Amino acid sequence: MKHFLKLSDWSTEEIFEALDLADKLKYERKHGIPHKLLEGQTLGMIFSKSSTRTRVSFEVGIHDLGGTGLFLSSRDLQIGRGEPVEDTARVLSRYLDGIMIRTFAQKEVEDLAAYGNIPIINGLTDYCHPCQVMADLQTIREHKGDLAGKKLCFIGDGNNMANSLIVGGIKTGMTVSVACPKGHQPDTAIMEWAAATGNFTCTESVLEAAAGADAVYTDVWASMGQEGEAAERRNAFVGYQINDAVMAAANPGAMVMHCLPAHRGEEITAEIFEAHADEIFDEAENRLHAQKAIMVLCMQK
Numbered sequence: 001m002k003h004f005l006k007l008s009d010w011s012t013e014e015i016f017e018a019l020d021l022a023d024k025l026k027y028e029r030k031h032g033i034p035h036k037l038l039e040g041q042t043l044g045m046i047f048s049k050s051s052t053r054t055r056v057s058f059e060v061g062i063h064d065l066g067g068t069g070l071f072l073s074s075r076d077l078q079i080g081r082g083e084p085v086e087d088t089a090r091v092l093s094r095y096l097d098g099i100m101i102r103t104f105a106q107k108e109v110e111d112l113a114a115y116g117n118i119p120i121i122n123g124l125t126d127y128c129h130p131c132q133v134m135a136d137l138q139t140i141r142e143h144k145g146d147l148a149g150k151k152l153c154f155i156g157d158g159n160n161m162a163n164s165l166i167v168g169g170i171k172t173g174m175t176v177s178v179a180c181p182k183g184h185q186p187d188t189a190i191m192e193w194a195a196a197t198g199n200f201t202c203t204e205s206v207l208e209a210a211a212g213a214d215a216v217y218t219d220v221w222a223s224m225g226q227e228g229e230a231a232e233r234r235n236a237f238v239g240y241q242i243n244d245a246v247m248a249a250a251n252p253g254a255m256v257m258h259c260l261p262a263h264r265g266e267e268i269t270a271e272i273f274e275a276h277a278d279e280i281f282d283e284a285e286n287r288l289h290a291q292k293a294i295m296v297l298c299m300q301k
Contacts, residue, residue: 001117001118001119001298002119002297002298003113003119003120003121003298004119004120004121004122004130004131004294004297004298005106005109005110005113005120005122005130006106006122006127006128006130006164006167007128007130007133007134007164007167007168007171008167008190008193010171011171012171012172012173014297015134015137015168015171015172016172017297018134018290018293018294018297019134019137019138019141019290019293021293021296021297022134022135022138022286022289022290022292022293023138023141023289025064025289025292025293025296026138026286026289029064029289035064035065036065036066037065037066037296037300038062038065038066038067038097038295038296038299038300039065039066039067040066040067041062041065041066041067041068041097041098041299041301042067042068042069042070042095042096042097042098043058043062043067043068043069043070043096043097043098043099043100043295043299044070044072044092044095044096044098044099044100045058045059045069045070045071045072045099045100045101045102045123046072046073046074046077046099046100046101046102046103047071047072047073047074047101047102047103047123048073048074048101048102048103048104048108049102049103049104049124051102051123051124052260052261053260053284053287054100054102054123054124054131054287055071057287057288057291058100058123058291058295059071060288061288061291061292061295062295064292065292065295065296067097070096074103085108085111085112085115086111086114086115087115088112089111089112089113089114089115089116090115090116092116092118093116093117093118096118097118097119097299098118098119098120098121098295098298098299099112099116099118099119099120099121100120100121100122100123101120101121101122101123102123102124102125103124103125104125104126105125105126105127106122106125106126106127106128108125109122109125119298119299121291121294121295121298124160125160126159126160126223127160127163127187128160128163128164128167129160129161129163129164129259130164130168131287131290131291131294132161132164132259132287133161133164133165133167133168134168134290134291134293134294135283135284135286135287135289135290135291136165136168136217136257136259136283136286137168137169137172137290138286138289138290139255139257139279139282139283139286140152140214140215140255140257142282142286143255143279143282144214144215144255147169147172147173147174148172148173148174149173149174149175150174150175150214150215151174151175151176151177151212151213151214151215151251152165152169152174152175152176152177152213152214152215152217153176153177153178153179153209153210153213153215153216153217153250154166154176154177154178154179154209154217154218154219155178155179155206155209155210155216155217155218155240155241155242155246155267156179156180156218156219156220156221156237156240156267157180157184157219157220157221157223157233157237158178158180158184158185158186158187158202159186159219159223160223161217161219161259162178162180162186162219163186163187163190165217166178166186166190166191166194166200167190167193167194169198170193170194170197170198170199170200173198174198175198175199175200176194176198176199176200176201177200177201177202177203177208177209177210177213178200178201178202178203178209179202179203179204179205179206179208179209179210179240180202180204180240181204181236181237181240182204183236184236184237185202186202206239206240206241206246207245207246207249210246210247210249210250211249211250212249212250212251213249213250213251213254214250214251214254214255215254215255215256215257216242216246216247216250216254216255216256216257217256217257217258218240218241218242218257218258218267218268219258219259219267220261220262220263220266220267221233221234221236221237221240221263221266221267222234234266237266237267240267241266241267241268241269242256242267242268242269242272243268243269243272244269244271244272247272255276255279256268256272256273256275256276256279256280257279257280257283258273258280258283259283260280260284262280
């Protein structure tokens with residue numbers, strides 16, 4: 001049994017094993033080759049945060065693999081009414097073959113893994129978004145070839161996306177640069193690990209971070225749960241936008257990435273978004289294939 005709680009838990013070899021499997025599953029799906037690798041298994045999908053891509057990609061993915069997805073909102077579970085996570089974990093372990101959870105606190109994901117005895121997959125927390133980054137790495141490989149030696153630049157809020165991109169990029173041999181305004185940097189421990197482990201920089205200068213980048217990445221300025229801070233954040237993040245000047249600083253032919261949903265005119269201009277829409281929606285599609293690989297590696301008996 002294997003969990004997928006955060007990217008730092010997986011070795012470089014395990015990450016590449018998942019990426020290779022994701023490529024294989026993508027090829028087979030596009031050519032009508034069935035891969036019922038989790039036939040008869042049931043994945044419980046706990047959603048404390050709403051979702052488009054996570055919900056649809058996991059539900060379609062487990063179906064492709066021959067299993068069943070069971071949607072469980074926090075309104076439907078006693079966990080939303082005060083039942084301890086450890087009790088929920090032990091009960092659901094008697095019914096299910098695996099759990100995907102999209103929630104706020106990373107501790108909730110870690111507790112499910114600690115008290116249950118089935119694989120737990122982190123569909124997103126406020127701390128990290130490892131499933132998205134596996135899809136991101138798959139997409140960069142498709143467009144740019146080997147990851148080692150490529151430069152990944154993230155511009156915007158040092159949030160869960162930034163945290164996971166730093167770890168995923170460094171573990172796969174990429175140079176990673178992050179541009180964030182003061183007070184909005186990524187997790188300190190992650191940045192210290194990245195600086196000690198690989199080629200990593202964090203700066204307040206967007207153009208410095210983007211210089212020589214092969215992939216330029218951004219996310220919304222106000223994530224789910226931060227809607228009340230939206231106006232304040234719009235002021236804090238003025239200038240932290242992917243636009244023509246940023247792309248001129250990046251390598252010629254650099255790709256643009258966004259985990260979606262996108263707010264055109266804020267973190268990215270409408271023109272840049274549309275010019276790179278094929279890359280962005282390849283990235284969105286790859287959520288399906290990367291997560292299928294994660295499910296197989298975690299849940300296959």
